[in-house]
Amino acid sequence: MSGMARRTLGSGGVEVSELSFGAAGLGNLYTPVTDAEAAAAVDAAWEAGLRYFDTAPHYGIGLSERRLGEALRARPRQTYALSTKAGRLLEEAGEGSVGDDLAHGFAVPATHRRVWDFSADGIRRSLEASLTRLGLDRVDVVYLHDPDDHAEQAFREGYPALERLRSEGVVGAIGAGMNQTAMLTRFLRDTDVDAVLCAGRYTLLDQSALAELLPAAQEHGKAVVIGGVFNSGLLADPRPGATYDYTRAPGALLDRARRLKAMAERHGTTLRAAALAFPLAHPAVATVLVGARSDREVRDAATQFAAAVPGGFWQEARAEGLLPAGAPVPVPVPVPVPGEEHA
Known part of the structure; x- marks a missing residue:
């Protein structure tokens, strides 16, 4: 059952279902999830008609990408859209490193550390590593991930790198997520x-x-x-x-x-x-x-x-007064006149 309505992301031609799947939980966000539970979640999303899946290297230091890629591997690639993110490179933590990643919110072993990198080279390396973890030859969308404290590099180097990837046809759409x-x-x-x-x-x-x-x-x-x-x-x-x-x-x-x-x-x-x-x-x-x-x-x-x-x-x-008058709502309703809300 894949009858859910779809919309297009800007002019990039990437189609997404109106309800989409955020895969941070597959990276053991806060608490562990088994491989079987992760696969069942993606299967349920597919059955419900969701055809857009979003992940990131940050989510469980790569675990979310690996699980999502595995769960989608048997699905026809042209039938769904997938996005990942760039801006944090994952580097091996080295010998003797112990502990978990709960300081970053994920219940996984701290096998890698995140290194902020919005350089052109960093963006390409990040995407290459993501494709390896996902086991896919392409993703549809890449977002610059949380460039809050890295604005200059993100705009000067990271964004142009994404623009080149799009012009080369490596990705269909680009953006930022914050x-x-x-x-x-x-x-x-x-x-x-x-x-x-x-x-x-x-x-x-x-x-x-x-x-x-x-x-x-x-x-x-x-x-x-x-x-x-x-x-x-x-x-x-x-x-x-x-x-x-x-x-x-x-x-x-x-x-x-x-x-x-x-x-x-x-x-x-x-x-x-x-x-x-x-x-x-x-x-x-x-x-x-x-x-x-x-x-x-x-x-x-x-x-x-x-x-x-x-x-x-x-x-x-x-x-x-719980919603502003200027916020569109799904069903047309009268906009209250100021001062007459409780008349």
């Missing part, structure tokens, strides 16, 4: 990227991408991939102790998430369904990336994504 909007907006305005991957900044709790990033994408004909739609778990299950942006959620945000959850349930839907539906309503957004570590999580995400969220939910969320 947890912030300002530098991604600069990529959209000042370079010829096809797409940017923005994590956590266009969700039911954080619409900071609405001000500049999404309009810039529309203006320049670029696509936005939205990751982190559950804000590290808070929008999946807003209970005390839930995480937001990888740390414990502040009380005010927890209260906001719980209000949204209660509102969703009053309207006969779920907070997860609303969280998945919201970003895709913006015309600049091509796909929503959902991280999953098991077949159960994948099936739940696909079920929630397919569920229609009633217009009454969006109308009440706007009226209560």
